[in-house]
Amino acid sequence: MAPNDSTRTTEEAKDLAAGRRxxxxxxxxxxxxxxxxxxxxxxxxxxxSGDPDLPKISAQELIEKMAASETQQLSGTVKINTDLGLPxxxxxxxxxxxxxxxxxDSSAAPDAKLTELATGTHTLRIAADGPDRQKVSILEDSxxxxxxxxxxxxxxxxxASNEVYHAEGDGQREGEDGKDxxxxxxxxxxxxxxxxxxxxxxxxxxxxxVDGTSRVAGRDAYKLVLKPKQExxxxxxxxxxxxxxxxxxxxxxxxxxxxxxxxxDVGFTxxxxxxxxxxxxxxxxxxxxxxxxxxxxxxxxxTRAPKGHEEFEGLGDMxxxxxxxxxxxxxxxxxxxxxxxxDADAKKNEKGDVPPEAQQFLDALGDKVEGKFGxxxxxxxxxxxxxxxxxxxxxxxxxxxxxxxxxxxxGK
Numbered sequence: 001m002a003p004n005d006s007t008r009t010t011e012e013a014k015d016l017a018a019g020r021r022x023x024x025x026x027x028x029x030x031x032x033x034x035x036x037x038x039x040x041x042x043x044x045x046x047x048x049s050g051d052p053d054l055p056k057i058s059a060q061e062l063i064e065k066m067a068a069s070e071t072q073q074l075s076g077t078v079k080i081n082t083d084l085g086l087p088x089x090x091x092x093x094x095x096x097x098x099x100x101x102x103x104x105d106s107s108a109a110p111d112a113k114l115t116e117l118a119t120g121t122h123t124l125r126i127a128a129d130g131p132d133r134q135k136v137s138i139l140e141d142s143x144x145x146x147x148x149x150x151x152x153x154x155x156x157x158x159x160a161s162n163e164v165y166h167a168e169g170d171g172q173r174e175g176e177d178g179k180d181x182x183x184x185x186x187x188x189x190x191x192x193x194x195x196x197x198x199x200x201x202x203x204x205x206x207x208x209x210v211d212g213t214s215r216v217a218g219r220d221a222y223k224l225v226l227k228p229k230q231e232x233x234x235x236x237x238x239x240x241x242x243x244x245x246x247x248x249x250x251x252x253x254x255x256x257x258x259x260x261x262x263x264x265d266v267g268f269t270x271x272x273x274x275x276x277x278x279x280x281x282x283x284x285x286x287x288x289x290x291x292x293x294x295x296x297x298x299x300x301x302x303t304r305a306p307k308g309h310e311e312f313e314g315l316g317d318m319x320x321x322x323x324x325x326x327x328x329x330x331x332x333x334x335x336x337x338x339x340x341x342x343d344a345d346a347k348k349n350e351k352g353d354v355p356p357e358a359q360q361f362l363d364a365l366g367d368k369v370e371g372k373f374g375x376x377x378x379x380x381x382x383x384x385x386x387x388x389x390x391x392x393x394x395x396x397x398x399x400x401x402x403x404x405x406x407x408x409x410x411g412k
Contacts, residue, residue: 051213052220054244059208062224062242063199069247075127075280076217076271078190082119082264085382106292108156108165113138113145126190127276135281150281157283164285167294191249191266195240198226198252205230205328216241216250217268228329232403233257234383235329246273256382263383325395325407332397332407367401373408 057065107113116122117138125137137146143160156165207227214221221241228235234257241251251267285291325332366377369387376389378401386396387404395404395411 052215052244054213054220054222057210057222059210059224062210062222062247063208065247066195066199066242066249067247071246071248071273072130073128073275074248074271074273075276076125077269078124078126078266079269080117080122080124080264080266081262082117082121083261083382084119084263084384085380106156106158106163106165106290107161108145108158108163108292110147110154110156110165113156113158114147127280129276129278129281133281146283148281148283150283153283155283157285157289162286162289164289164291165294166285166291191240191252191268194252194264194266195249198238198240203328205330211239213244214241214251216243217271219250219271220244221250228257230328230330232399233329234385234398234400241267248273254383258382260382325411326397330397330399330403332395332399332404334407334411335394335396336392369401369405371405371409373411376408378404 123139125139127133127135132149132151134149135146137144140160143158145159146155146157148155148157152168154167157163205228207229209225211223211225214223221243224240224242226238226240236255236257236259238255239251239253240249242248243250250271252264253262253267254264256263323334325334366379369376369378373389373393374391376387379386379388380401384396384398385401385404386394387401387408388394389408393408393411395407397404
């Protein structure tokens with residue numbers, strides 16, 4: 001081999017080695033970065049899957065733990081996600097719900113404000129100190145609405161309009177049969193409220209099991225799962241995350257039988273079980289605020305729901321009698337409204353009284369149906385459906401369209 005060939009080979013070998021070292025200098029950081037990225041991506045997944053290891057507990061024992069809970073003081077933040085599948089028409093739904101009630105001239109009246117929680121995503125700040133002091137604040141982008149119960153006073157305050165609503169005597173009035181709520185301060189706004197309502201109906205029509213554990217708001221919890229045994233319900237399952245230490249429900253999730261994301265998902269993101277400061281429940285109307293007192297002219301009359309079906313309380317106020325068909329998850333309320341018994345021509349003449357936006361709202365939800373009852377329209381959400389027949393009779397419940405039509409057929 002010629003000297004010059006040997007020299008060239010040696011130099012090529014050095015260049016190759018240098019190139020490899022240079023390449024390695026670039027490849028090592030890239031490889032390390034890739035491993036780091038993969039590790040960073042895995043950490044949350046591994047953490048999320050690390051459900052707490054808690055002692056075994058039966059469904060009966062967990063329900064008894066909830067019932068025995070003596071927790072009456074707490075504060076925290078609650079996130080509510082509600083997807084009923086309703087189309088959006090601005091504030092129409094809230095306006096319809098809030099109209100005609102007490103304090104209807106005030107934007108601080110509780111009816112419409114709390115009804116807004118039935119759609120969309122909302123963040124609430126809540127506090128409770130026993131049965132006489134509670135506060136719920138709905139946090140909005142640049143304002144908030146607060147409902148405060150302190151002893152004999154109930155205050156509602158809308159910071160956006162600087163309006164105040166006030167009711168005395170725990171917001172109650174005397175009706176023919178005793179006390180009757182003037183304000184919806186018992187409207188379920190926390191996981192516990194919702195859980196209490198559901199467990200009232202957990203009888204022979206319900207499968208109740210414990211399905212593992214979870215972490216909610218930094219606390220260990222058991223997952224109590226309720227499923228209807230009956231066919232025809234729009235409810236697929238309800239999961240209640242129960243604090244393993246004190247039995248307080250921390251999260252409530254209702255999944256529809258049709259599948260998809262939850263219809264209702266309410267849970268604490270932060271929670272503290274120490275007693276809130278007394279000043280939390282103090283309220284004085286701000287200077288210049290418009291104050292509306294609860295309407296004292298209401299007569300307190302209303303149709304009472306049949307015993308055992310208090311979930312339909314107040315529906316009879318629509319103008320007629322109230323009957324409940326079936327039981328459990330497939331219960332259907334039958335209401336004979338003001339239009340019951342009138343012929344189709346009379347109803348056509350009255351159609352012009354319905355606001356155009358309200359008619360648009362109803363038409364968007366409706367499916368025309370026929371049966372032994374004649375004809376009617378089924379208005380649907382992902383949870384509650386209602387059949388309104390042409391004679392004004394209403395059938396409503398958390399049941400399928402077929403179940404409503406069957407009830408109407410058998411009701412004739």
